[in-house]
Amino acid sequence: MIKRKRTRQISIGPVKVGGDAPISIQSMTKTDTRDIQKTVHQIRRLEEAGCEIIRVAVVDEEAARAITEIKKKIRIPIIADIHFHPRLALRAMESGADGLRINPGNIGGRDRLKPIITEARDRFIPIRIGVNSGSLEKDLLKRFGGTTPEAMVSSALRTIEWMEDLGFHLIKVSLKASDVLRTVGAYRLFSKKSDYPLHLGVTEAGKGSGAIVKSSIGMGLLLSEGMGDTLRVSLTGDPMDEVRVGYEILRALNIRKRGIEIISCPTCGRCEVDLTRLVEKVERAVKKITTPLTVAIMGCVVNGPGEAKEADVGIAGGKGVGVLFKKGKVGRKVREKDFVPVLLREIYEMTEEK
Numbered sequence: 009m010i011k012r013k014r015t016r017q018i019s020i021g022p023v024k025v026g027g028d029a030p031i032s033i034q035s036m037t038k039t040d041t042r043d044i045q046k047t048v049h050q051i052r053r054l055e056e057a058g059c060e061i062i063r064v065a066v067v068d069e070e071a072a073r074a075i076t077e078i079k080k081k082i083r084i085p086i087i088a089d090i091h092f093h094p095r096l097a098l099r100a101m102e103s104g105a106d107g108l109r110i111n112p113g114n115i116g117g118r119d120r121l122k123p124i125i126t127e128a129r130d131r132f133i134p135i136r137i138g139v140n141s142g143s144l145e146k147d148l149l150k151r152f153g154g155t156t157p158e159a160m161v162s163s164a165l166r167t168i169e170w171m172e173d174l175g176f177h178l179i180k181v182s183l184k185a186s187d188v189l190r191t192v193g194a195y196r197l198f199s200k201k202s203d204y205p206l207h208l209g210v211t212e213a214g215k216g217s218g219a220i221v222k223s224s225i226g227m228g229l230l231l232s233e234g235m236g237d238t239l240r241v242s243l244t245g246d247p248m249d250e251v252r253v254g255y256e257i258l259r260a261l262n263i264r265k266r267g268i269e270i271i272s273c274p275t276c277g278r279c280e281v282d283l284t285r286l287v288e289k290v291e292r293a294v295k296k297i298t299t300p301l302t303v304a305i306m307g308c309v310v311n312g313p314g315e316a317k318e319a320d321v322g323i324a325g326g327k328g329v330g331v332l333f334k335k336g337k338v339g340r341k342v343r344e345k346d347f348v349p350v351l352l353r354e355i356y357e358m359t360e361e362k
Contacts, residue, residue, distance in 0.1 A: 010231070010232060010233075010234055010261060010262075010263065011234050012234045013199060013203075013234040013235055014027065014028075014203070015027065015203050015204060015205040015206065015237055016177070016179075016203055016204055016205060017029060017205070018134045018178050018179070018180060018205060019134070020061055020085045020087065020106050020107045020134055021061075021084075021085025021086075021106035021107075022085065023060055023061055023084075023085055025134075025180060025205050025237050025238055026180075026204075026205030026237045027205075029237070030264060031231070031236055031237060031238065031239060031258060031263060031264060032060040032061055032237070032238045032239075033058060033059055033060050033061075033238075033239065033240075033251055033254040033255060033258075034059065034060065034061040034062070034063065034087075034207070034238050034239065034240040034254075035054050035059045035062060035063070035240060035247045035250045035251050035254075036062070036063040036064070036065070036089065036240065036242075036247065036250075037050050037051060037054075037062060037063070037064050037065070037247065038050065038246075038247055040071075041064045041065055041066060041067070041071040041074050041075075041078075042067075042068075042070045042071050042074055044074050044077050044078055047064065047074070047078055048078055048081045048082060050247065051078070051082045051084070051086075052081075052082065053248060054084075054247055054248065054251060055082065055083055055084055056296070057248045057251040057252065058251050058255060058266055058267075058298070059084060059247075059251045060084055061084060061085050061087060061107075061238065062082070062084055062085070062086055062087070063086075063087040063088075063089050063109060063240075064078070064086060064087070064088060064089060065089050066088045066089060066090055066096045066097075066099075066100050067096075068096070069095075069096070069099055071096075072088065072096050072099035072100045072102075072103055073099065073103055074103075075088060075100055075103035075104055075105050076103040076104050079103075079104050085106035085107065086104075086105055086106055086107075087105065087106065087107040087108065087109055087136070088100035088101075088105040088107070088108050088109070089109045090108055090109060090110050090111075090115070090124075091110075091111050091114050091115070092114050092115065092116075094115065094116065094120050094121070094123060094124050097110065097124045097127075097128075098123065098124065098127055101127055101128065101131055101133055105133065106133070106134075107133060107134045107135065107136065107180075108124070108128060108133060108134070108135045108136065109135075109136040109138045110124065110135060110136070110137065110138065111138050111139070111140055111143055112137060112138075112139060112145065112163050112164070112166070112167040113139070113140060113143035113144050113145050113163065114143050118170045121167070121170055121171075122170075122174065125170070125171050125174045125176045126174060128176065128178070129174065129175060129176045129178075132178065133178070134178040134179070134180060135171070135176075135178065135179060135180070136179075136180040136181065136182060136207055137164050137167045137168065137171075137179060137180070137181045137182070138182045138184070138207075139160050139161075139163045139164050139181070139182065139183045139184070139194075140184055140185075140211055141155040141160060141184065141185035141186065141190060141211070142155075142185075142186070142211075142212075144159055144160065144163055145163055148162055148163055155185065155190070156190075157183075157190055157193035157194035157196075157197050158197065160183045160185070160190075160194040160198075161183065161194055161197045161198045161201065164181050164183060164198060164202075165198075165201065165202070168181075168202065168204065179204045179205075180204065180205045180206070180207050180237070180238070181198065181202070181204050181205070181206055181207065182206065182207040182208070182209060183195055183198055184209050184210060184211035184242075185210070185211060186210065186211055186212040187210075187222075188210060188222055188225050188226040188229075191209075191210050191211075191226050192226055192229050192230060195208070195230050195235055196230075196233070196235075199235050205237035205238070206230075206235055206236055206237050206238075207236075207237065207238045207239065207240070208226075208227045208230055208231070208235070208236040208238070208239040208240075209223070209227070209239060209240045209241070209242055210222050210223045210226040210227065210242065211242055212242060214243075214244055215243060215244035215245055219242075219243050219244065220241075220243070220253055223241045223242070223243070223253065223257070224253070224256075224257055224260075227239055227241075227257055228257055228260070228261065231257070231258070231261050231263060232261060239254055239257070239258075240254070241253045241254045241257070255267065265300035266298055266300060267294075267297055267298055267299070267300065267301075268294040268297050268299075268301050268302075268303055268355065269300070269301070269302045269303065270287060270290065270291060270294075270303050270304075270305060271302060271303070271304040271305070271316050271319055271322070272287045272304070272305045272306065272307075273306050273307045273308075273315065275307045276307070278307065278308040279307035279308055279325075280307075280308070280325070280326060280327040281307060281325035281326070281327075281330070281344060281347070283305065283306075283307045283325065286305055286323075286325070286347055286348065287305050289348050290303065290305060290348060290351060290352065290355075293348075293352050294352070294355060297355070297359055299359040299362050300362075301320050301321075301355065301358060301359055301362070302318065302319045302320050303319060303320065303321055303322055303351070303355060304316030304319035304321075304322030304323075304324075304333075305322060305323055305325075305351070306322065306323070306324040306325065307324075307325055308324065308325065308326060314336070316333075316336070317335070317336030318335075318336070319333075319335070319336070320334065320335065320358060321333070321334050321351070321354045321355065321358060322334075322351075323342065323347050323350070323351050325344065325347060327344075328343070328344050329341055329342065329343055329344060330342050330344065330347060332350060332351070332354070334354075
């Protein structure tokens with residue numbers, strides 16, 4: 009049982025972050041924010057996939073103004089991602105952004121932060137201090153001899169001090185690097201020093217299985233130690249994959265469950281059915297189901313039911329015939345050609361009951 013660290017709670021629009029609120033899944037649009045139609049289309053797809061908070065890049069005044077129209081057409085809260093230019097943060101708040109992400113390494117120091125913090129305080133808009141190992145302040149790089157966890161944490165704590173001096177406490181923090189150990193080290197150190205909520209992520213993780221592994225190990229370690237209030241899996245490519253992997257990480261640690269979890273054996277010489285094709289067909293058919301359910305698809309009747317005894321429902325295949333089982337108990341026989349329709353029928357009935 010994971011004992012989660014109790015952090016302060018803030019609200020990003022209607023979504024509670026920190027305290028005893030569920031760990032929320034975030035993503036970031038890959039579209040040009042100024043293209044309102046494409047951005048809204050992508051956000052709606054992300055909403056359907058289970059995304060709960062979305063971040064958009066604010067590259068200029070036009071992108072900041074676009075937030076007003078985007079907000080009218082989406083359901084989830086929107087965070088404006090700000091770099092270099094404080095005025096863009098002010099414009100984003102005027103346009104209705106539910107939150108800001110600022111990078112202390114490139115926003116320009118205390119004086120340039122002051123108008124952002126003052127406006128956010130008056131509007132009750134939360135700010136994420138997004139420390140990134142690739143853009144740390146030069147004085148901290150010199151003091152700590154590089155992009156160490158200590159340098160990253162110092163950047164966050166210094167920015168927090170500036171915010172608190174102005175009476176602002178609606179703060180969320182991230183400390184991201186592109187390698188796992190530095191990321192984990194920074195979060196662990198910060199968590200010992202502060203109780204502000206944490207947004208987890210391994211930045212610039214890359215694409216494909218390597219990126220998923222890095223993100224899963226990094227965030228999995230932190231989550232297993234009770235850290236984390238929101239997370240984003242940063243992947244090159246379709247942002248829907250970020251949401252899917254995020255939920256898989258939480259599911260693997262029994263933190264949150266959403267949708268169908270498919271348990272399938274790796275196959276061996278006993279397997280007499282095309283298990284890969286069978287799993288793919290079922291995955292496609294249940295992709296949009298959000299009800300939590302565990303489905304086992306096993307390659308033989310020897311160990312199938314036993315290995316998947318915790319599943320809600322499943323099929324253990326044999327040559328020409330298999331068995332349907334529920335909660336590990338063997339049920340009726342099913343012909344091979346009926347594996348998919350029978351299993352899907354059971355899944356639909358069980359999700360409707362739930």
